[in-house]
Amino acid sequence: MYQEAFRHIKNLNLQTELLEALEWDQDAVDEFNEWFINCLNASYTPDALLQNVMTVWGEDIVIIVKKIIKSEIDNIKDDKIKEARVYHED
Numbered sequence: 001m002y003q004e005a006f007r008h009i010k011n012l013n014l015q016t017e018l019l020e021a022l023e024w025d026q027d028a029v030d031e032f033n034e035w036f037i038n039c040l041n042a043s044y045t046p047d048a049l050l051q052n053v054m055t056v057w058g059e060d061i062v063i064i065v066k067k068i069i070k071s072e073i074d075n076i077k078d079d080k081i082k083e084a085r086v087y088h089e090d
Helices: 002-021 026-041 046-057 059-089
Strands: none
Touching: 002 026, 002 059, 026 046, 046 059
C-alpha cells in the first residue's frame, strides 16, 4: 500500500516538473503526453527517443523524460519483487 502511495507521489512530482518546464501550460503538457505515448508506441530505441525529445522539446524535457523512464523501471522492479514474495509465500 505504501509503495502505491509513493508511486503516485513520484508521478505527481514528475508531472509537476513537466508542467513547470512547459511554463505551466496544461495544453502543452497534454500535447507532450500524447506525443510521448506515440513515440513509445513507435518503439524508438532509448537513444533515438531521447534525441527525438531533445529535438522537439528541448533539454529540460529530456531530463524529465529520463526521470520518468527511471521511475517506470523502478516500478517494474518493485512489482517483480512483490510478485516473487507472493509466489514464495504460497
